[in-house]
Amino acid sequence: MRGKFITFEGGEGSGKSTHAEALAKRLTARGIRVVRTREPGGSPGAEIVRHILLSGMAKPLGAEAETILFAAARADHVHATIAPALAAGQWVICDRFIDSTRVYQGALGKVDIKLIRGLERVAVGDMMPDLTVLLDVPADIGMARAKLRRGVEAADRFEAEAFEFHEAVRKAFLILAEREPDRFVVVDGRPALDVVTERTVQAVERRLSTALLALGALTGGEDR
Numbered sequence: 325m326r327g328k329f330i331t332f333e334g335g336e337g338s339g340k341s342t343h344a345e346a347l348a349k350r351l352t353a354r355g356i357r358v359v360r361t362r363e364p365g366g367s368p369g370a371e372i373v374r375h376i377l378l379s380g381m382a383k384p385l386g387a388e389a390e391t392i393l394f395a396a397a398r399a400d401h402v403h404a405t406i407a408p409a410l411a412a413g414q415w416v417i418c419d420r421f422i423d424s425t426r427v428y429q430g431a432l433g434k435v436d437i438k439l440i441r442g443l444e445r446v447a448v449g450d451m452m453p454d455l456t457v458l459l460d461v462p463a464d465i466g467m468a469r470a471k472l473r474r475g476v477e478a479a480d481r482f483e484a485e486a487f488e489f490h491e492a493v494r495k496a497f498l499i500l501a502e503r504e505p506d507r508f509v510v511v512d513g514r515p516a517l518d519v520v521t522e523r524t525v526q527a528v529e530r531r532l533s534t535a536l537l538a539l540g541a542l543t544g545g546e547d548r
């Protein structure tokens with residue numbers, strides 16, 4: 325049986341990687357084979373493109389060129405990492421995916437949605453996420469967390485944008501979630517870590533119960 329593909333989305337400092345990791349641990353404890361990955365990157369080819377994008381080197385080329393680079397990285401990531409894992413029955417948990425492009429390059433960068441959808445067809449094909457967890461956090465909280473985590477390091481190309489940008493990112497993600505309620509689940513990212521993890525696990529149990537049952541992995545939470 326093909327594995328399940330779960331993506332985490334949200335703004336800077338929303339806790340995507342922490343909660344993706346926590347979910348991976350919980351599923352692994354139930355005997356599910358999990359592959360953790362992230363974008364941009366997640367395969368050797370895509371990691372090279374990640375460096376070009378996050379260093380800001382591609383910014384002068386314009387938002388469309390950046391979009392094409394994100395898609396090129398994604399195509400390699402899907403081909404080299406995601407598709408083989410799903411085919412082998414592993415579950416893939418990915419930090420950011422197509423919705424980040426729709427939000428950062430589409431809604432914010434004003435890149436034509438037709439170009440974005442066309443690139444999705446090429447890069448992703450039918451490897452669409454089964455479930456997308458949107459961690460929703462107000463921009464001020466997310467930016468403060470991202471700053472704490474970064475310490476003395478410089479902000480990357482996208483972290484360096486202004487407060488209004490991050491608030492617009494948040495709103496754009498919420499609009500996407502509203503448009504595709506079957507794929508998305510919105511989890512409030514403000515409460516304590518354990519609470520958010522618990523709510524995320526419960527959402528996965530609800531949405532992917534058939535697959536979990538088939539694997540004998542629907543435990544009702546005793547694996548804490």
Ligand code: TYD
Nearest residue numbers: 336337363364394420421424425428482483
């Ligand atoms: P990263 O260092 O992975 O940060 P985060 O912890 O916030 O995920 O940086 C990823 C950055 O790339 C983030 O600011 C959003 C941006 N991005 C896009 O603009 N488009 C995309 O398609 C993806 C995957 C990421």
